[in-house]
Each structure stands twice: as structure tokens, then as C-alpha cells.
Amino acid sequence: MKFILTLLAFSSHHHLYAHGISDHAKQAMLEGGYLKYIWLGAEHMLTGYDHLLFLFGVLFFLKSFKDIVQFISAFTIGHCITLIGATFMGISANYYLVDAIIALTVCYKGFDNLDGFTKHLGFKKSPNLIGMVFLFGLIHGFGLSTRLQELPIGEKGTTMLMNIISFNVGVELGQIVALTIMITLLAGFRSTGGFKKFSNIANSFLIFAGFYLFLMQMHGYSHSHDHTQDHNEVEHHNEHNHQTEENLQILKHSDHPIPEMLEEPEPIMKDHHDHDHGEHDHKHAPHGHSHKHER
Numbered sequence: 001m002k003f004i005l006t007l008l009a010f011s012s013h014h015h016l017y018a019h020g021i022s023d024h025a026k027q028a029m030l031e032g033g034y035l036k037y038i039w040l041g042a043e044h045m046l047t048g049y050d051h052l053l054f055l056f057g058v059l060f061f062l063k064s065f066k067d068i069v070q071f072i073s074a075f076t077i078g079h080c081i082t083l084i085g086a087t088f089m090g091i092s093a094n095y096y097l098v099d100a101i102i103a104l105t106v107c108y109k110g111f112d113n114l115d116g117f118t119k120h121l122g123f124k125k126s127p128n129l130i131g132m133v134f135l136f137g138l139i140h141g142f143g144l145s146t147r148l149q150e151l152p153i154g155e156k157g158t159t160m161l162m163n164i165i166s167f168n169v170g171v172e173l174g175q176i177v178a179l180t181i182m183i184t185l186l187a188g189f190r191s192t193g194g195f196k197k198f199s200n201i202a203n204s205f206l207i208f209a210g211f212y213l214f215l216m217q218m219h220g221y222s223h224s225h226d227h228t229q230d231h232n233e234v235e236h237h238n239e240h241n242h243q244t245e246e247n248l249q250i251l252k253h254s255d256h257p258i259p260e261m262l263e264e265p266e267p268i269m270k271d272h273h274d275h276d277h278g279e280h281d282h283k284h285a286p287h288g289h290s291h292k293h294e295r
Contacts, residue, residue: 034166041170057109078137086145095146096221103213110206
């Protein structure tokens with residue numbers, strides 16, 4: 001637990017959240033064209049460790065070229081649908097929450113690769129894998145869409161659609177590069193005698209990594225939620241002060257007199273010498289006589 005908390009603190013200080021779009025990338029989109037979107041899409045896939053971990057889990061036991069094409073196609077079709085469709089229609093959600101769900105897909109794949117459904121949950125067989133890969137592809141594509149919508153992709157129309165497609169092409173190119181490296185590494189491990197042991201370690205790591213990413217995204221969400229509340233309170237306070245100042249300026253320059261309640265009341269001065277001291281009678285009981293003074 002202490003190790004996980006340390007990682008969370010490190011990630012919060014270094015902004016290691018998935019799918020990040022830097023200010024430099026946003027500026028590049030303003031200055032560049034379709035090639036910039038292609039480059040950003042490829043870069044985004046190659047640095048999106050949640051996508052890479054999930055793809056690594058999908059490929060782990062796939063040996064034939066046919067199986068690889070079938071499963072990767074299901075994933076690709078899924079994320080293309082939500083990446084293009086959700087972005088073009090402006091459908092979005094909190095990206096920390098979406099990325100948290102994506103992190104759980106990594107846990108799912110590691111658990112499935114370890115036969116967790118049959119060994120620990122009593123299933124006769126695991127859920128249909130190609131169907132789950134397609135479903136998770138939809139979720140991953142939506143995660144890509146939430147971040148793409150942070151960019152200046154233009155108003156809805158042909159230009160906007162071409163920017164989205166260019167970004168998607170870059171994602172696919174980056175995915176091809178990543179898959180080539182993964183397939184090569186996995187083929188090399190399969191040729192060794194310790195692949196079964198490596199399989200247990202690697203897929204256990206997928207579960208741990210997915211859970212860590214989930215905690216990291218929820219940590220980011222809680223901080224972003226607190227920041228939004230603070231920002232709204234500051235905005236409300238500033239708006240109230242601005243409105244009050246405007247009202248005072250209006251009253252100051254108005255032809256109508258300022259209401260008495262806004263005028264500063266004059267100080268009330270008591271004249272202690274206004275009393276009539278013309279005559280004073282003093283009676284002294286012990287002596288039985290009185291004195292009269294005239295001014």
C-alpha cells in the first residue's frame with residue numbers, strides 16, 4: 001500500500017496521466033495541417049501506455065497471423081467508431097473517468113489470460129474474447145475522443161471531419177508500429193523454455209498495472225473535481241464584486257439622487273450647552289434654606 005501511495009504522489013507531481021495533450025501539441029495544431037494531426041495521433045498511441053498494455057494482453061497467446069488480424073481488426077473497428085463518431089458529434093465525458101474504465105480493461109485482459117474466470121469465478125469458459133475486444137475498442141476510442149476534443153479541430157464540417165480522420169490515421173500507424181514490436185518480442189519469448197513462468201508474471205503485472213492506472217485516474221479526477229469547485233467559487237465571488245461595482249458606478253453617474261440609505265449619515269453632535277441654566281434652585285435639607293442663582 002505504501003508503494004502504491006508513493007507512485008500516486010509521484011504521478012500527481014509529474015502529470016503522468018494517460019492521453020495527455022500538451023499545450024505545445026495544441027499550439028502545433030493551430031499552426032499545422034492534416035500532417036500534424038497524423039503525427040499527433042501516432043505519438044498519442046505510442047505513448048498511451050494503457051492502450052499498449054491492453055494490446056499486449058490481447059496478443060499474448062495469439063500465434064497465427066489470421067488470429068492476430070481478426071482480433072486487432074475488432075479492436076480497431078471499435079475504437080474508430082467512437083473516436084470519429086463521438087468527436088464529430090461532440091459527445092464527451094470526464095476523461096479521467098473514461099481512462100479509469102480503460103485501465104480496468106487492462107486488468108480484465110490480464111485476469112482472462114490467467115484463466116481467472118474458470119479458476120476463480122467458476123465460469124465454464126471465459127466470455128467471448130473477440131466480442132469483448134470489440135467492446136473494449138469502443139471504450140478506448142472514446143478515451144481518445146475525449147482528449148482529441150481538447151484540440152482546435154474546427155467547427156463541424158468537412159475540415160473538422162478531415163482533422164479527426166487524420167488523427168485516426170495517425171493512431172492506426174502508431175498501433176502498427178507498436179504491434180510489430182510486441183509480436184516480435186512475444187515470438188522470441190515463446191521460443192524459450194520459461195514462457196509459462198513468464199506468462200504468469202507478465203499477466204499478473206497487467207492486473208497490477210491496470211489497477212494502478214485506475215487509482216491514478218481516480219486520483220486525478222478527485223483533484224480536478226476539487227479544482228473545478230474552487231474555480232467556480234472564485235468566479236462567483238468575482239462576478240458578485242464586479243456587479244456591485246457596476247451598480248455603484250451607475251448610481252454615481254445617474255441624474256437621480258442617490259438613495260438616502262447609501263448616503264453617509266451626518267454625525268449627531270449634542271450641544272451640551274443648549275440646556276437652560278437660567279435658574280437653578282438648590283435646597284439643602286440640613287440647613288433648611290435654598291439658594292437661587294441667576295445668569
